[in-house]
Amino acid sequence: MKINSEVIARTALRLLDDVGLDGLTMRLIAQDLGVRAPTLYWHIKNKQELLDAMATLVYVEAAERLxxxxxxxxxxxxxxxxxxxxxxxxxxxxxxxxxxxxxxxxxxxxxxxxxxxxxxxxxxxxxxxxxxxxxxxxxxxxxxxxxxxxAHTSAAYGDDNPYAPERLAAMIDAERFPLTAQASGDLLGMDGDVGFExxxxxxxxxxxxxxxxxxxx
Amino acid sequence: MKINSEVIARTALRLLDDVGLDGLTMRLIAQDLGVRAPTLYWHIKNKQELLDAMATLVYVEAAERLxxxxxxxxxxxxxxxxxxxxxxxxxxxxxxxxxxxxxxxxxxxxxxxxxxxxxxxxxxxxxxxxxxxxxxxxxxxxxxxxxxxxAHTSAAYGDDNPYAPERLAAMIDAERFPLTAQASGDLLGMDGDVGFExxxxxxxxxxxxxxxxxxxx
DNA sequence: GAATGCCCCTAACGGTGTTAGGGTGTCAAG
DNA sequence: CTTGACACCCTAACACCGTTAGGGGCATTC
CATH class of the missing domain: 1.10.357.10 (Tetracycline Repressor, domain 2)
Known part of the structure; x- marks a missing residue:
């Protein structure tokens, strides 16, 4: 496929799902496109511009079905x-x-x-x-x-995610923070669709x- | 001053104001503490943990006066x-x-x-x-x-911040987006205290x- | 046929977070 | 007093990062 800035952004967005934002390198994107990293700079000014393009794609994805x-x-x-x-x-x-x-x-x-x-x-x-x-x-x-x-469900922490619900709930001192302990179910359930809604x-x-x-x- | 993880986080937070998040390197923090970068790793596990500690300081700063x-x-x-x-x-x-x-x-x-x-x-x-x-x-x-x-007022873009209000306002096609153009004052004024309130x-x-x-x- | 300009390359620079491994001083136990 | 442990810092180096310099092929245009 012919390479241009949008193709680069789409590729980057696809790779993002595999490697996460921190793992998304110019070299990786280039490799996926069958090309070397410096080539990307012919099509885009720098990485920040690429990130902006990616954000635009996501945004448009939401807006276009409106x-x-x-x-x-x-x-x-x-x-x-x-x-x-x-x-x-x-x-x-x-x-x-x-x-x-x-x-x-x-x-x-x-x-x-x-x-x-x-x-x-x-x-x-x-x-x-x-x-x-x-x-x-x-x-x-x-x-x-x-x-x-x-962020809470991120894989950045590997297997021992310190934000795992059961880990957080166990950390609350029910004597000093009785309401927090009592409402921990509601508080921790804030993530996900229910909390968002x-x-x-x-x-x-x-x-x-x-x-x-x-x-x- | 004796170095420990909290001192490191405070130093990092102070340097953050000068150099921004992207400019905040372990070597810079170490230098400010009169020490070499690898030394920091005796006190903290990695940079992510340092960032968590910094975030905690900011959060506490808001919560302690409550x-x-x-x-x-x-x-x-x-x-x-x-x-x-x-x-x-x-x-x-x-x-x-x-x-x-x-x-x-x-x-x-x-x-x-x-x-x-x-x-x-x-x-x-x-x-x-x-x-x-x-x-x-x-x-x-x-x-x-x-x-x-x-993000909008960030210095990351240097002198030619593409999000400068006058630049954005000029970009709107008043024919196709009449309401947007008409409300551009309110829309762009969303940043700052008024919009927040x-x-x-x-x-x-x-x-x-x-x-x-x-x-x- | 020459020249222009697009598109990709290799090589390399200066920087990053992080690890390995070695030193020095302090301080407690034998 | 000696010995060992441990806290704390160091140098050296690794693997990798974003990015620039400069060159080459290949198509299109004069």
Missing amino acids: EPPRDGSSWEDWLADWARHLRQAMLSHRDGARVLAGTYVNHETVHRAVELNLRTLRDAGFTLSEAARGFPAVLHYTIGHTIEEQ YGLRLVVLGLRAAREERERG | EPPRDGSSWEDWLADWARHLRQAMLSHRDGARVLAGTYVNHETVHRAVELNLRTLRDAGFTLSEAARGFPAVLHYTIGHTIEEQ YGLRLVVLGLRAAREERERG
């Missing part, structure tokens, strides 16, 4: 679905959240997604300003949650409450 | 203050959010903070389960927001709304 809300579907469901798509895109690649976090993606598909967010919220009765300040909160929550979740609901409820508060004056 | 809510202060204010403390701790070090993100900190001060969160929310009328699922959402939002903010308020409002929804049955 459609205007169908009739009858609420803005709450639509917004939550957008967050779920983004989360799924990150989860579908090892260290996906770390790759995405802190990369301001600039791509047409993403602009479209932003525009769609604004329009959907405004059509639902939000002011444009509320929409513009509100939906990034959903985004930031989603990124924050997923980066933590992916709970927080996501909170943010969406917050959006609705903020609008109602304004409407009441 | 006190039970004074009489007359609402749970909303208390919870928001806790988020602000955490954010300030991250912002007070270059790349602080990146260091903290994805490091499950295990330290007494943090356990105390968790317990205090649970107690405060429960005393305010939340069920323990609501508290245990709710406050991580605040935490995740805070981390997500701060990591993005710090807006989202933080949303999450807190969401918590309240979730409780009220339960109470109504």
Whole structure:
């Protein structure tokens, strides 16, 4: 296959799943493409630019399946679905959240997604300003949650992951931290879909409450 | 000064502000301590463990100034203050959010903070389960927001930061993305305290709304 | 047929985290 | 007082990293 910057990024993204972010080297990517490392620099400026391109791909993966809300579907469901798509895109690649976090993606598909967010919220009765300040909160929550979740389940620690639930639960001193011990089930279950959905609901409820508060004056 | 793992972490955290996470090398830290790099390995297992220790210090920095809510202060204010403390701790070090993100900190001060969160929310009328699922959402939002903010203002790009607000605003096609263009001020102003406070308020409002929804049955 | 420019190569540079193995000083036990 | 153990630091070196310099083949264009 002909090599260009996008092919490199796609290859890197595929290799990422095998070796993780720390194991992703230029030499490895080049080898997979049947080429030597310096060749990559003909197509891309440096590794940071490659990481940006990878982040863009992940982001686009989430944004491109985004459609205007169908009739009858609420803005709450639509917004939550957008967050779920983004989360799924990150989860579908090892260290996906770390790759995405802190990369301001600039791509047409993403602009479209932003525009769609604004329009959907405004059509639902939000002011444009509320929409513009509100939906990034959903985004930031989603990124924050997923980066933590992916870190806890990371394979970086090998077999003896110090964040294994049973290990953490055993560490809590029930005398000094009774509520923590009592709620350890809920606390440790925060990773995964259930925990994500709970927080996501909170943010969406917050959006609705903020609008109602304004409407009441 | 006598060298031990905590002194190493403090030194590393101080150097971090000068050189950034990518510039933080074992040799540099050792030099600052008047010692050679391999010596560090007598005190710590590897660099990852050092980064964990640094993250713990930042986290503790935010948690140790945490006190039970004074009489007359609402749970909303208390919870928001806790988020602000955490954010300030991250912002007070270059790349602080990146260091903290994805490091499950295990330290007494943090356990105390968790317990205090649970107690405060429960005393305010939340069920323990609501508290245990709710406050991580605040935490995740805070981390997500701060990591993005710090990435955008990062010096990693040198003088030609592609995320400079005026550069981004100019990039938007007002014909195809009218709402985005119109709201660009609000969108780009999401970084900084104003944007953070807006989202933080949303999450807190969401918590309240979730409780009220339960109470109504 | 010459020249241009794309695309890949080899070689190498300066740096990284980390390990191996050896020294020196302190301090307790015999 | 001697001996040994142990804490703590060292030098040397390994394997690997991102990246640059410079050169060569090969197609397309004048």
